[in-house]
Amino acid sequence: MWKDLGLHFLGMKxxxxxxxxxxxxxPFLTTxxxxxxxxxxxxxxxxxxxxxxxxxxxxxxxxxxxxxxLGLSTTEAPAVILSNTKHVEITNTxxxxxxxxxxxxxxxxxxxxxxxxxAYPEWIKAAATYLGL
Amino acid sequence: MDKSGSDLFRFIKMKYYVLTSKSxxxxxxxESVGSQYDLRGACKNCGTGAGLLGxxxxxxxxxxxxxLFYTLDGDLLISKNLYSNFLNEGVVLNQIVxxxxxxxxxxxxxxxxxxxxxxxRSQQSQGLKVESQCPICKQNGYFNDVVMGDLEKGIPTHVKxxxxxxxxxxxxxxxxxxxxxxxxxxxxxxxxxxGNKVIRYARPLLIVSEKFKRxxxxxxxxxxxxSEIILHLHAVExx
Numbered sequence: 454m455w456k457d458l459g460l461h462f463l464g465m466k467x468x469x470x471x472x473x474x475x476x477x478x479x480p481f482l483t484t485x486x487x488x489x490x491x492x493x494x495x496x497x498x499x500x501x502x503x504x505x506x507x508x509x510x511x512x513x514x515x516x517x518x519x520x521x522x523l524g525l526s527t528t529e530a531p532a533v534i535l536s537n538t539k540h541v542e543i544t545n546t547x548x549x550x551x552x553x554x555x556x557x558x559x560x561x562x563x564x565x566x567x568x569x570x571x572a573y574p575e576w577i578k579a580a581a582t583y584l585g586l
Numbered sequence: 587m588d589k590s591g592s593d594l595f596r597f598i599k600m601k602y603y604v605l606t607s608k609s610x611x612x613x614x615x616x617e618s619v620g621s622q623y624d625l626r627g628a629c630k631n632c633g634t635g636a637g638l639l640g641x642x643x644x645x646x647x648x649x650x651x652x653x654l655f656y657t658l659d660g661d662l663l664i665s666k667n668l669y670s671n672f673l674n675e676g677v678v679l680n681q682i683v684x685x686x687x688x689x690x691x692x693x694x695x696x697x698x699x700x701x702x703x704x705x706x707r708s709q710q711s712q713g714l715k716v717e718s719q720c721p722i723c724k725q726n727g728y729f730n731d732v733v734m735g736d737l738e739k740g741i742p743t744h745v746k747x748x749x750x751x752x753x754x755x756x757x758x759x760x761x762x763x764x765x766x767x768x769x770x771x772x773x774x775x776x777x778x779x780x781g782n783k784v785i786r787y788a789r790p791l792l793i794v795s796e797k798f799k800r801x802x803x804x805x806x807x808x809x810x811x812x813s814e815i816i817l818h819l820h821a822v823e824x825x
Contacts, residue, residue: 506711517658518611521618521658521660521690521786523613524774524775524776524783524786525783525784526625526782526784526785529782530782541809546737550734550735550743551589552742552743552745553611553810554607554609554809555728555730555745556715556729556730558729558775559717561732561734563742565735567673568736569737
């Protein structure tokens, strides 16, 4: 079932092997991962991950550090829910392309995200739309 | 008169650096969490140059243990322990500001807000580029100059080093503090919230003295970097 919902895409394989946790602490998952609901405003998705004890986390598709510098809302920004493991993996990839401490233009941010998110074209589209590109 | 004994000669010999941190930023501060700003000296078009009024408000910093770090909003915070060391070593910070979490709980940090700015860098400076700059003040819209990496080839992005040159710095400026703002402000400013834009005033970089740098180095804070600036002083009559 999890695979059918595309959860493997979001690094949820390992969580699908823990049905007890999913059943008791994340009952919303079955409604969350519909094709239309995979990307949502960060504020909404962050609410949904409360109580998961960090097993799943809302991930800003455009990281908050860039949104701040560009003067864009972090709460309304597009986000997805990832497993903790996947979140760490993606964050590390993004850090190698846009190292901490730097301030990057919209074009540079998109150039990095096109590489890092090559497997997730809908994320790239959401990032470009939000950045106004 | 012995030139080496003059105040000016002493300041010429002192080195100054742009301070940068390559650690992940922590928590939020400033406009987005209720800090108040004075816009009287700011650009009327974009708000760049707005000055913090009163305490700095923050969110998400309660569990932070670092001695020196930047918030996601670009404000520099130091621990009270580091602040004590600055005082003991005679480092002049000009202005420090208390930090309140969620507008209520005072945190064991100070925000350094020197209020004193270096003039505009000279044109030969390197390491920054400009995009979407305010056409009125031209003080915001600065970004790091980078060579984008290639994930497939395993090449990380290269952030070009900062090399700031200044012409004719006034010695009275250097006497006032061991930390200064740059004239240039990083990123974009929004005077008003519209669409997905929020109110935000671009932050300057920080220039620090050799004395400031020595204290930081004694704390062995990781991922803090100092890019030496080059002062081109005009010929001055000494004595």
